Amino acid sequence: MKPWRTPLDIDKHKLPHYKIYIIVDRCKGCSFCVEYCPKKVLEMSEEFNIKGYHPPFPVREDQCVGCDLCELICPEFAIYVLKDEEEPEDKIKMNVENAIGEPEGDKESENEQSKDKIKT
Ligand code: SF4
C-alpha cells in the first residue's frame, strides 16, 4: 500500500529494520507464522528440517514491521524477531531468564541454604 501523504520531516527519521531468526529444527511446520504475518514476510520452505517438517523462511524481510506476532504465535518458540542492531544472544538469554524466573545466582544460594537446612 502506498502512503497517501508524506510527513514533512521524513528526512529526520530513520525507519527501524528487523531481522527474523528461525530455529529451523524446532519448527513443526504448522505455518501459523506464515498465515498470520500481516506483511506476508514469510513463506514455507521446500526444505525439510531434522524432524521432517518444512520450516518457514523470510521472503520479504525488508517488509517486516517488528510486530512480533510470528514470535508470539509460534507454538514451538522457533521464530523470533530483533531490531537489526540487537544481538541475537541477548534476546535468547533474556527469554531463558524469563522462563526460569530468577537469575542463576539466586538459585545457587537457595540451594546452598536448603543443603544447610538438611545438614542441621
Ligand atoms: S514480526 Fe510481524 S511483520 Fe515481522 S515477520 Fe513477524 S509477524 Fe511478520
Ligand code: SF4
Ligand atoms: S509458527 Fe513456529 S512451528 Fe509453526 S511454522 Fe512457524 S516457526 Fe514453524
